[in-house]
Amino acid sequence: MDNLLRIETNNGINSLNFFGELTLYTITQYDKTLTTHSFEQENKKFVFDLNGLSFLDTAGALFLEEKITHYKSLGFMCTIDTDKEQFLQTLALVQKWSNREESFPKPVQPSFLERVGELFVSYYVGFMGFMSFFGQLVFTKMHYLKSLKNIRYKEIAFEINEGSIKALGIISLTSFLIGLVVAYQSAYQLKIYGANIFIVDMLGLSILRELAPLMTAIVIAGRSGSAFTAQIGAMKITQELDAMRTMGFDPYIFLVMPRIIALMLMMPILIFIADIMGLLGGMIIASIDLNITIDLFLDRFREVIAAKHFFIGLVKGPFFAFLIASIAIYRGLQVKDDTQSIGFNTTKSVVESIFAVIVCDAVFSIIFTNLGI
Amino acid sequence: MKKVIEVDEIRTVFGTKVVHDGVSLSISEGEIYGLLGPSGCGKTTLMREMVMLQEFQSGSIKVLGKKVNTISHAEAQKLRKEWGVLFQAGALFSSLSIYENIALPLIEYTDLSEKMIEEIVRFKIDLVGLKSSDAYLYPSQISGGMKKKAGLARALAMDPKLLFLDEPTSGLDPISAREFDKLILNLRSMLGLTIVMVSHDLQSIYDTLDKVAIIDNKKIAYEGTLAEVTSVKSEFIENFFGEEQV
Numbered sequence: 001m002d003n004l005l006r007i008e009t010n011n012g013i014n015s016l017n018f019f020g021e022l023t024l025y026t027i028t029q030y031d032k033t034l035t036t037h038s039f040e041q042e043n044k045k046f047v048f049d050l051n052g053l054s055f056l057d058t059a060g061a062l063f064l065e066e067k068i069t070h071y072k073s074l075g076f077m078c079t080i081d082t083d084k085e086q087f088l089q090t091l092a093l094v095q096k097w098s099n100r101e102e103s104f105p106k107p108v109q110p111s112f113l114e115r116v117g118e119l120f121v122s123y124y125v126g127f128m129g130f131m132s133f134f135g136q137l138v139f140t141k142m143h144y145l146k147s148l149k150n151i152r153y154k155e156i157a158f159e160i161n162e163g164s165i166k167a168l169g170i171i172s173l174t175s176f177l178i179g180l181v182v183a184y185q186s187a188y189q190l191k192i193y194g195a196n197i198f199i200v201d202m203l204g205l206s207i208l209r210e211l212a213p214l215m216t217a218i219v220i221a222g223r224s225g226s227a228f229t230a231q232i233g234a235m236k237i238t239q240e241l242d243a244m245r246t247m248g249f250d251p252y253i254f255l256v257m258p259r260i261i262a263l264m265l266m267m268p269i270l271i272f273i274a275d276i277m278g279l280l281g282g283m284i285i286a287s288i289d290l291n292i293t294i295d296l297f298l299d300r301f302r303e304v305i306a307a308k309h310f311f312i313g314l315v316k317g318p319f320f321a322f323l324i325a326s327i328a329i330y331r332g333l334q335v336k337d338d339t340q341s342i343g344f345n346t347t348k349s350v351v352e353s354i355f356a357v358i359v360c361d362a363v364f365s366i367i368f369t370n371l372g373i
Numbered sequence: 374m375k376k377v378i379e380v381d382e383i384r385t386v387f388g389t390k391v392v393h394d395g396v397s398l399s400i401s402e403g404e405i406y407g408l409l410g411p412s413g414c415g416k417t418t419l420m421r422e423m424v425m426l427q428e429f430q431s432g433s434i435k436v437l438g439k440k441v442n443t444i445s446h447a448e449a450q451k452l453r454k455e456w457g458v459l460f461q462a463g464a465l466f467s468s469l470s471i472y473e474n475i476a477l478p479l480i481e482y483t484d485l486s487e488k489m490i491e492e493i494v495r496f497k498i499d500l501v502g503l504k505s506s507d508a509y510l511y512p513s514q515i516s517g518g519m520k521k522k523a524g525l526a527r528a529l530a531m532d533p534k535l536l537f538l539d540e541p542t543s544g545l546d547p548i549s550a551r552e553f554d555k556l557i558l559n560l561r562s563m564l565g566l567t568i569v570m571v572s573h574d575l576q577s578i579y580d581t582l583d584k585v586a587i588i589d590n591k592k593i594a595y596e597g598t599l600a601e602v603t604s605v606k607s608e609f610i611e612n613f614f615g616e617e618q619v
Contacts, residue, residue, distance in 0.1 A: 239464035246424045246537075247478055248453030 022060035050082035155258035164266035179281025204305035225328035232332025267317035410588035457528025463520035
């Protein structure tokens, strides 16, 4: 890059002749020439000749400024030679605002212990936050039940449609496929022992008691729970929640309760549909793979599967629904004033509600086993 | 004159950051009162404290004679019907049309007939200078200026005595901003409102405000009329009102 920067030494003076445009994009080229050139120690004077330069931006001026300070600190004399007023102004501007003594104050890195402490405090605060949300919820519920007039039927109906009716398709399809897959996998094993007819017992128990409620809850958590979080989070960012509060519309009554009630009402119905679809999938595989006709399947089903299994599945519904809706809404209310936290809280909402559903299912499992049902 | 808002020795702390340290001011009936100050001085926070969206650590705020920090649920609900708040970006309910937004408080709080409500909404829409053809548009379909007007119409729906405006002219073009100022002045003279606003818009401050409070460095640096504002020594006041004096 000799054509950009020519370095000449005569009479003990290093003259640096700059050509071209010294800008953000070309600084490195000048810098390379300058640093690779070896200056002799006895030549104590530098002249930065900018007369050949056609353009100088502030980054270029900063670069010159830095070089000059660098050489000065090494004991060289530096002068700038230019007759362009514009360059002098840029250099003066840079000199005025550049403050070498003070670099940006680095944020203090907390120590390991501090970070652990902060983490635990944040968990604790999060837990207490959820508890206070829960308390508010119960309080509002009490308030709510004082008068039937307070119940927002229109909102509940809307949420039933949005959160549940529109989820029917995907829930039917998933449980149908689950029934299909479970039947198909067990058919292979049962054939070995010639125990074909037991497919009915297996499917009946597992789908009615566990698979249908769990699958429904997981689909609803992923589909409607995430929607709750995102909706309420966005309303928080656009200050709609604040606006509601200043108008005296309690968001718990207008937004929270309708969603929770709608989902609690609809969950058993969704589970019922999932039961039907799952068993349908199982029946199809049983008749194709194990030669168990639909009639035979249904006869055996009536014989071995007690109604209590069906009801156990349904009973779980409102509990799962409550967990999903309250976690999703709590997460929505946790959204801070930035868009990133919508994504963060939506993820959390889905993960936490699925986890809570599975824990709740395990608890039910223990309770029902101990009660002997 | 009757005091509408009395703020007494408010102290607000966020984490370790002290926002207000002994802020006191009072706002009389019929005034257009401005909260001014540098960015981050807690003007909007103070306003949020007045409308019970934000808690404060000590001191008291009285709005329309009620202490907001010790108010009962029922009294708070009553108070909320007596004021209107316009948020910076309008904060219209995005799932409702402009008409429904304005009608919502009327539907919820009154037993007026549908026809009467429509009448009132139409009047409020005209009042703030929106066209009746805009009534059935949704907030996502209208411009920022229209959102503010619609937000104002919603704030005025219940005929409040007190109106809070958070940066009413920010984000508006200069012409709309001046129109908005005129609108605010007209509203005050027509409806006898008391208006509290946070503003950065110098023109709007000179055109509309009767009294200002300047919050700087956690305290009230000045409270009084605009004419005497430069008598007080404060870096913010010099920077903000300085050019006018030259």
